Structure formats: structure tokens, C-alpha cells
Amino acid sequence: MNVDISQQLQQQVQRACEEKVALRIVGGNSKAFYGCDISAETLSVAEHRGVLSYEPTELVITVRAGTPLKTIEALLDDHGQVMPFEPPAFSGHATIGGIIACNFSGPRRAYAGAARDYLLGCKIINGKGEILTFGGEVMKNVAGYDVSRLMAGAMGSLGVLLEVSLKVLPKAETESTQMIHCSSADAIEKMHTWSQTPLPVSATSFHDSILRVRLSGANKAVMAAVDQIGGDAMQNADQYWQDLKEQRLDFFNTEKHLWRLSLASDVESVLVENTDEDDFLYEWGGALRWLKSDMPAEIIQAAVAELDGHASLFRRGSVFRDGEQSTIFQPLTPGLMRIHKNLKQAFDPHNILNPGKIYSEL
Amino acid sequence: MNINMQSSNKVSLLKELLKLLPEDAVLHQAEDLHPYECDGLSAYRHLPMIVVLPNTVDQVQSILRLCYEGGVPVVARGAGTGLSGGALPLENGVLLSLAKFKDIINIDAKRRIARVQPGVRNLAISQAVDQLGLYYAPDPSSQIACTIGGNVAENSGGVHCLKYGLTVHNIQQLKIITIEGELLTIGGSGLDSSGYDLLALMTGSEGMLGVIVEVTVKLLPKPESAQVLLAAFDDVVKAGEAVGNIIAAGIIPAGLEMMDKLAISAAEDFVHAGYPLDAEAMLLCELDGTNEEVSEHVSKVHEVLQQSGATEVRTAKDEAERLTFWKGRKAAFPAVGRLSPDYYCMDGTIPRKQLPRVLKTMADLSNEYDLPVANVFHAGDGNLHPLILYDANIEGELERTEEFGGKILELCVEVGGTITGEHGVGVEKINQMCVQFNSLELTQFHAVKAAFDPQSLLNPGKAVPTLHRCAEFGAMHVHKGELPFPELERF
Numbered sequence: 001m002n003v004d005i006s007q008q009l010q011q012q013v014q015r016a017c018e019e020k021v022a023l024r025i026v027g028g029n030s031k032a033f034y035g036c037d038i039s040a041e042t043l044s045v046a047e048h049r050g051v052l053s054y055e056p057t058e059l060v061i062t063v064r065a066g067t068p069l070k071t072i073e074a075l076l077d078d079h080g081q082v083m084p085f086e087p088p089a090f091s092g093h094a095t096i097g098g099i100i101a102c103n104f105s106g107p108r109r110a111y112a113g114a115a116r117d118y119l120l121g122c123k124i125i126n127g128k129g130e131i132l133t134f135g136g137e138v139m140k141n142v143a144g145y146d147v148s149r150l151m152a153g154a155m156g157s158l159g160v161l162l163e164v165s166l167k168v169l170p171k172a173e174t175e176s177t178q179m180i181h182c183s184s185a186d187a188i189e190k191m192h193t194w195s196q197t198p199l200p201v202s203a204t205s206f207h208d209s210i211l212r213v214r215l216s217g218a219n220k221a222v223m224a225a226v227d228q229i230g231g232d233a234m235q236n237a238d239q240y241w242q243d244l245k246e247q248r249l250d251f252f253n254t255e256k257h258l259w260r261l262s263l264a265s266d267v268e269s270v271l272v273e274n275t276d277e278d279d280f281l282y283e284w285g286g287a288l289r290w291l292k293s294d295m296p297a298e299i300i301q302a303a304v305a306e307l308d309g310h311a312s313l314f315r316r317g318s319v320f321r322d323g324e325q326s327t328i329f330q331p332l333t334p335g336l337m338r339i340h341k342n343l344k345q346a347f348d349p350h351n352i353l354n355p356g357k358i359y360s361e362l
Numbered sequence: 363m364n365i366n367m368q369s370s371n372k373v374s375l376l377k378e379l380l381k382l383l384p385e386d387a388v389l390h391q392a393e394d395l396h397p398y399e400c401d402g403l404s405a406y407r408h409l410p411m412i413v414v415l416p417n418t419v420d421q422v423q424s425i426l427r428l429c430y431e432g433g434v435p436v437v438a439r440g441a442g443t444g445l446s447g448g449a450l451p452l453e454n455g456v457l458l459s460l461a462k463f464k465d466i467i468n469i470d471a472k473r474r475i476a477r478v479q480p481g482v483r484n485l486a487i488s489q490a491v492d493q494l495g496l497y498y499a500p501d502p503s504s505q506i507a508c509t510i511g512g513n514v515a516e517n518s519g520g521v522h523c524l525k526y527g528l529t530v531h532n533i534q535q536l537k538i539i540t541i542e543g544e545l546l547t548i549g550g551s552g553l554d555s556s557g558y559d560l561l562a563l564m565t566g567s568e569g570m571l572g573v574i575v576e577v578t579v580k581l582l583p584k585p586e587s588a589q590v591l592l593a594a595f596d597d598v599v600k601a602g603e604a605v606g607n608i609i610a611a612g613i614i615p616a617g618l619e620m621m622d623k624l625a626i627s628a629a630e631d632f633v634h635a636g637y638p639l640d641a642e643a644m645l646l647c648e649l650d651g652t653n654e655e656v657s658e659h660v661s662k663v664h665e666v667l668q669q670s671g672a673t674e675v676r677t678a679k680d681e682a683e684r685l686t687f688w689k690g691r692k693a694a695f696p697a698v699g700r701l702s703p704d705y706y707c708m709d710g711t712i713p714r715k716q717l718p719r720v721l722k723t724m725a726d727l728s729n730e731y732d733l734p735v736a737n738v739f740h741a742g743d744g745n746l747h748p749l750i751l752y753d754a755n756i757e758g759e760l761e762r763t764e765e766f767g768g769k770i771l772e773l774c775v776e777v778g779g780t781i782t783g784e785h786g787v788g789v790e791k792i793n794q795m796c797v798q799f800n801s802l803e804l805t806q807f808h809a810v811k812a813a814f815d816p817q818s819l820l821n822p823g824k825a826v827p828t829l830h831r832c833a834e835f836g837a838m839h840v841h842k843g844e845l846p847f848p849e850l851e852r853f
Contacts, residue, residue, distance in 0.1 A: 055713075055715065056609075056610060057606035057607075057609050057610050057714070057715075058606075058713055058714055058715060058744075059609060060713070080612060103554070103559070109553065110553060113527065113531060114553070114554065116559055116562060117527065117530075117531050126806065130802045130806075131802075132802055132803045132806055133803065134803065136778070136779065136780050137713060137778055138711040138712065138713060138743070138744050138745075138778075138779050138780055138783070139523065139524065139711070139743040139744065139745075140519050140523060140528065140711045140740070140743050140744070140745045140780075140783035140784050141711055141780040141782070141783060142516065142517045142566045142780075142782050142783065142784060142785075142786055142787070143780050143781050143782050143787055143791070143795060143798050143799075144787070144795065144798075144799060144803075144807050144825070144826065145563055145566070145567055145570075145571075145807055145810050145811075145826075146517070146530065146562045146563055146565060146566055146567075147563075147806070147807075147810065149530070149559050149562030149563070150558055150559055150560075150562060150563050152559055152562075153554075153558065153559050154558055154559075158558070169614060170609070170612035170613070170614065171612070173612065192472050195474060195583070196471065196472075196474065196494075196495060196496070196583055197495070197583050198583045198584070198585050198586045198651060198652055199652070200651070200652065200655070217651070217652075217655055218651070218654065218655040218658045218659065219658070220654035220655065220657075220658050221651060221652040221654040221655035221658070223654070224652060224653075224654045225652070261552075262550070262552030262553060262554050262555065263550075263551055263552045264473055264551035264552065265473060266472050266473055284553060287552050287553045288552070288553070307551065308550050308551035309550055309551050309552045310550055310552060310554070310555045310556045312556060329556045329557070330555075330556040331556075332556060332557050333546075333547075335540075335544050335545075335546045336546060336548070336557060336560070339540075339546070339560065339813060339814060340557055340558055342812070342813035342814070343558060343810065343813045345813070346806070346809035346810055346812065346813045347806070347809070358556075358557065359557075
């Protein structure tokens, strides 16, 4: 279970660099659905695995990128700790490297922070085949640019993740979920009323006219919050939040494209033709909306851009046209794209690491 | 550049700047430049060539375009409270003060955000949203004076980082001007956006990548209740272990601070907080949250502290006493400052378990250099602030202090930590960057800078050392018989 193949990985990147061959970085291949298609030689990181250090009282764990997510979760659980960003796995094979590369976070994100917020440091191979270490294993570290966090969400296009150090936290003592039947406007209103008070809310969702709110923390605090919030206690709530995180709820069972909209939490509704209330699922206090729609990307992205938000095609529906490749992620402004291209050049001058995975220019 | 060329450059640049800005927003006489000669690290001073004080984004864009075209370096400055010389001016450069950008543009209580200009003071944000029951969490000790633009540039922390994070965790959007004068919006109205995480890259970039002209900060609801415990220990190691034990009990305190004997007595003399003068170390542990949560955690922490061998544990009996307990800690730097003509504040972070070793080595170094050290420690997150006491008027003492400080930082790296937790590299720790990073990593940093600023005009020479500088520094500091940067020529 504990294997170091960093040298082989480095050699493969160096060879690709010399021969100008593009590489497709793969961990557990559990997120192949996400991002643009690329045809390239596979660089498999899955065998590079193992926990390198974990000291529960330091609240830090360092692991090789190919370590399965479930291995890390089980180890943390033995010590009453968690990765607070509640990463979705989407398969039993998900690796921590893939999670960080995609910056995927689950229901707790709006209340505890994203994967990038818990990333303290990483070791990478850049596009020149150099092994580099940034950040570290301590919570406060401002030496040099924050290259580690830059890796979160870069989808491997700036470097191959070899190791990551993450901040972890104690598990909440108690959790309890309440359900309230209401309209979407009421749900938005309630979520914002709560978010302005110190209630221990750790997740929210709204779909099918039901607002669900999870409370986490010290026993007495959760009990008091349940009284304050009202509604009905939900049975099997853990299973529900797992199913939401892993997109196993009925809502996600669709032939249509699944869009991920990141926008201001208090937006009442996103106006997209041919969609109705049932096509939306709200999370993160309203700041994340899942939308099932086959409307053209331009229409959805324009509607969201109007609200100063971002829309990405998260999962493709049954019909996907090649032309849709270029609009999977919300287009960047020319100024930002220029900086992105310069950064790509700075880390991967030969354009061999997951080229075109996010944008064709990168 | 020879002096004649420099002065002719100055004259022509001045002429151009006066076309963009009113006369009183362009300073160029020596007596007007003096207030800008240093930041909070006053050991380093230079007069800038020119100081500009724009008050619109358009003006900042025009100034940067002008400097870009003329190849003139630019150093941005907020309140000048930085402790690492990040805002130290350049003799051949323009100092760009953002002091006039003092407006809170918009407060949105529902979204819990505030859009502010970079010159707004950290504390002013919390004060402005206080009546809404909200606050801005990062609270560096200088929060009464430091500005949010500087906080972003340094990724400032404070005493509440362990629970509430650093600046990078508490901002949502930035507007920056590139060296070419282009306005870029980074981030959006949501919790994340498309593309690379430039928000993280900008945070802590020490003014090297762009000039921040607007910050959207996230606000938090004020906790219903906060309580602080004070624990005394007869041994620093026991105090360190107590910190681990609190965390092992599943509790994340809002603040967890440690002071050693010298710091305790200095603070007590200064503010009379009732600190235990016979203790070798003292912990302050603040718990916040709902009333129920705080009362549950206070009794738990009380028990943990006693089991960890505290000689005394006190809980603040009311809000006034809570503030008094904190007052001593917050005044620790000036309090220590009263013990000696000068003090030098260090900022390394270490894995907490290394504390006994680091304190022991620091005590040995203190004897070796014959300079006393007081220790103030953000114990929860491992951020050490050793304060070296010295007298700058004694010939060679500053140099000895800097060398001692450098050794402390190198020790932090050796035990798996970092040379700076929250004060930044600036000019102060630039040599120690050579210890923490190898030449490939430093080269990567330079490439990141070039992606934003290819001519290296924004705050050049700070934060990331050149490889040549490291080679020279390495030649003076041979570590375990190995020369760092063996691939470089020596000269």
C-alpha cells in the first residue's frame, strides 16, 4: 500500500518533455467525466500511494497523490478527524490527487471552506520534469507565492501532484438534520437568516420543495439550534448527505447535461429558457446550484455571467456535440486568459501536462 | 545607472506624473519623501525617487502604464505597518501609496460581504459592520492601523487563524491593476470561479504581481459568546503538550496563545493584567460559538489543562476580565519593547511538536549571542514570534541580532517549518528563502512573477532572491559541509 514511484513518474514526464508528447494525468480515473477530452499518453499516478505522516494533534496529514480517498478517510476516522471540505469521491477509486486537482468539495464547503482552503503544501512535477515542493506542513506559511493553492483546481495542467499536505479537523460531536417544506424563495430567505447568526449550520440543500439543514457541533449547541430552526427531524440524514455529495439522489438521474452554477447565494432565480424549478438543486446556502438543462452553453453561461457568477458543464448528458468542448468551463476575459496562458507557459513550457483539459489555450 | 541619468529620468517622469495627478499628489522633495523611507521594519531605509498618491483607479492605471513604458520600478504601499520591509522604497523607483483609497464601497449583510478599497483599515471593516452583528475575522496585531490591501499582499493572520483562517480564506474577489495598467477582476460573486486560483496566488504575493485596488471580504456572524481561560505552567514543554491535548480532545479554540516568562513579566509590568509572574509559561485559550457550545467547551478545556499539569487555571469571570487577559497578550510587543532600546521580531512557524527542541536551541543561541529573547507564540498554529532584545546604538549589535534571527529561521526550516508565518519575506528574510527553497523552486517563483510582470518592475528584489544572491549567501553559510546550489558558479 506504500509505494513511491516518483522517480518513474519524473522520468516519464522528462521523456515526454524531450519528445514533446502530451500526457493525460490519471489517478483512479473516477473523474474522467469532468473537463474536456484530450488524447494523450497516460501518466498513471494511482500506484504512487501511501500516508507519509499523520499526527492527529498537529491537525495535518501528508499523503502521496495516488492514495485512495477512502484510505485517508478511514485513517482520519480512527482518530475522530475529517477533511472538513467533505470531498465527493464519485467512485471507490478516487484518489486525493484527483480531488485536489479538481478542487472538489462537498456539502460542508459553504460553512467550512473548500479543498483549496485545507491545502497546506504540495510536491509536484512541473512540465519540465522537475520535482518541486511548495508550502509545507504548517498552517501559517507565507514564504514564496502560494503555488500549492494554485494547483488546486488546475486539473493537472500546471503540474503533476506527487504529495499533498492537508489540514484536518476534529469530527463534529453531533449532527442533526431538519427538513422544512417551503418555496425556493422562502428557502433562500431562511438560509440567509441563519447565515447571519452564529447557528452551527454545516450544510443546506433545497430541491423538491424541501429545505434541509444540517447542524453540527457540540451536543447542547446542536440541540438548541434544532429548537430555533424548527421543521421536522430527518431520519437517515447521513445517507442523504452522502447521496447528495456523490450525486446519487434521483435529481441527478438525468439524460440532460448537468450544469454547476457558482453564484451569489441570494440570487432568487436564474432565468434560462425551457427550465423550471424542478431542474434546479440548491446547495451551499444558495451559492451552488445544479441545473439539468440541454440549452446551449452560451445561453446558460451568459445568464450566469449576468449575475457575476460562473457556470460549468459538470456532467454531460446523453447527447454531447463536439462543438461543446470549448464551452465546458465559463470563458475567461481576455486579460485573465493572457495571465492563464503565461502561467501555463511558466510551469509547462512544452504544453505536455493535460493540455486542453480546462481550456484549449492551456 | 549614473546619477545624471537618474536625475534626468526623475525630471521627465515628474513632468509626466504631474500631467496625471494634482501637484499635491506627487511628492519629490526630500523632506516630503522621508515619511515613506521605511515600513514597520525600520532597520531598512531608502528614500524613494518619487511618491505618488492617486485617488482613482484610472490614475493608478495611468501611473502604472507610464512606469511600464519607462521601465521604472514601482513599490505599492498601504499603511506601511509591514514587518518585513515589503514596502521598502527603491531609490530609482516610484512609491505608489494607496492611502487615499479609504472608502467602504458597499456592505451586503445578506451575502455577508463588504467591497472595500485597499486603504481601508482592517479594524474599520469590523467596526463598520458591527451593528449588523458581523465582523471580518483575520485580526493581525496591527489591525488598528494596517490596511486590507496590505493584508491581502501579505496574507495576514492574527490570533484567530486556527479556527477562522488567514486572509486567503476570508476574501472573495479582488480587483487588481497589472503592470501594463490593465484592470483585472479575480474571483466572482460565488464561492469559486473558473480557471486557476489567482485569488490564492495574489494573496501573499507581496506586491510583486499586481496592485490591488479593491477587495471583497467575507464577513462572519459575531459569535454569541466568547470565553477565555488562562493557565500557568512551571514548564514550557508542559504548556506545549497542553495545546496538543486540547486539540486531541476535539476542540478547536478561537485563539490559543502562549507566552514565556520574560514575555509574561514584560506584559504584566505594562498592563497589569494579573498574569502569573512565577510561571515559566502561560496559555490563553479562547473559546467562542453559541452559549451552549462555549460553556460545554470551557469545562472540557479546564479539565484538560489541569490534567496537563497546569499550576493554575483561571476562567475570566466577566467580559472585562476577558479583555484584560487579552490586553496583556496584545500589548506583548510594545511591552517587551520597554525592556530594551530595540527589539527584533521574528516570525517562523514550526510543527507544534517541535516546540521543546526549538525553545531549547533558541535558549542556547541566546546565550551564544548574548542577546535575550522573549517568546510570544500563536501556539494553536505553530507560529512563533521570538523577540530578540538589542540596542542598535551599540556598534555591531544589529548585525549580531540579524545573524541570530537568521539562525532561528533556519532552525524553523530544519524542523519542518517555515521562515515566515504571517509577516512576509520582504527584504528581511530574503536570504533565508535560499534555505527553504532550492534553485529550481526559486526559478519557478521567478517564472510566476514573469507571467504577470515580465520586466520585473513591481516591487523588484523583494520576497524571492535571485540565484546569485543565494549562491553568495550559501557561500557564507556552509551547512553540514554541503554547499547549497552546487550547480552555480561562485564569485
